Amino acid sequence: MAERSYALRPGEKTAGYGEAVKASAMATGGAMTLIRSDTTGGAPWHVHTREDEFFYVVSGRIRVWHGTRVTDLDTDGFVFLPRGEPHAWDVLSAEARVLLMTVPAMLETFLDEFHAATNEEERYVVAARYGVSFLPEDFDPASWTYPD
Secondary structure (H helix, E strand, O other): OOOOOOOOOOOOOOOOOOOOEEEOHHHHOOOOEEEEEEEOOOEEEEEEOOOEEEEEEEEOOEEEEEOOEEEEEOOOOEEEEOOOOOEEEEEOOOOEEEEEEEEOOOHHHHHHHHHHOOOHHHHHHHHHHOOEEEOOOOOOHHHOOOOO
16 A cells, blocks of 8 residues: 555656656555556557556557457547456557556566566566566467466
């Protein structure tokens, strides 16, 4: 549990992160992560085992593959991605602003370590440490067996 409430004005940031991280594990007592992502790309097929993930599209257009579904989301679109469900996403517009959230927190520390890794093998080690598995490029979501 977080020790106290906090507010961030435009340009302000949580301790230890850039201004894109609005809620971190440290700031929320591990309750949640919230990151504003201004991006031109997404993420390949992967699955989280420890947290649920949510996307809210502030502007632009993204495509989300989740389970056996494909959903295109425009501004104000939202998707909930429960732990254990494979998903991938990409940006369809020139750029998108997306709020990325996980409950409980972890996304900010995972992404920091993942992007700091210098090669693919290190990235897989980081992902495994956070309970994230990247799936093969030819992954077929219809073949996925959901954990009990």
